[in-house]
Amino acid sequence: WRLTPAVAINRNQDVVHRVVCRAGVVIIAEGRGRGQRDLLGTEVRRVRKVVGETPIHDIVIGSGPGEVPLPKLRLTLMRLPRTLRRGEVDPLARRLRAVSSPTLPIPKGPIPRNIPRGRKIR
Numbered sequence: 001w002r003l004t005p006a007v008a009i010n011r012n013q014d015v016v017h018r019v020v021c022r023a024g025v026v027i028i029a030e031g032r033g034r035g036q037r038d039l040l041g042t043e044v045r046r047v048r049k050v051v052g053e054t055p056i057h058d059i060v061i062g063s064g065p066g067e068v069p070l071p072k073l074r075l076t077l078m079r080l081p082r083t084l085r086r087g088e089v090d091p092l093a094r095r096l097r098a099v100s101s102p103t104l105p106i107p108k109g110p111i112p113r114n115i116p117r118g119r120k121i122r
Helices: 035-051 070-078 086-099
Strands: 002-009 015-021 024-030 056-061
Touching (some): 002 035, 015 035, 015 086, 024 035, 035 056, 056 070
Parallel strands (some): 024 056
Antiparallel strands (some): 002 015, 015 024
16 A cells, blocks of 8 residues: 555645555545545546556545545455556556655745844844
8 A cells, every 4th residue: 555645635625645556546535515526536637647547446535425434444445456466556656656746735926025023132
């Protein structure tokens, strides 16, 4: 299992994590509302360009329909069919790590110039 936490995040703190394992690439989204699904779709499209024919599974954590409750996440991951051989997992994880972007977004906008300076110490 190769876990990359918080590969995508938005301002509502919806987070997407990526796991590379013998089942392929598993993308896990957590958060509330529609934002997590948008992040999940974006990440699936990005990963699909890199991995080729490797299977991609997407899981949404939550309590609604089609979502997996957090206590059942481990069981859900363990039940995924294994399609990769052991020697294929590491190169795939390295390839994904090479093309992944920084994890946390950098705030945009002008740099503030009127920052109050501290008192000088003599």
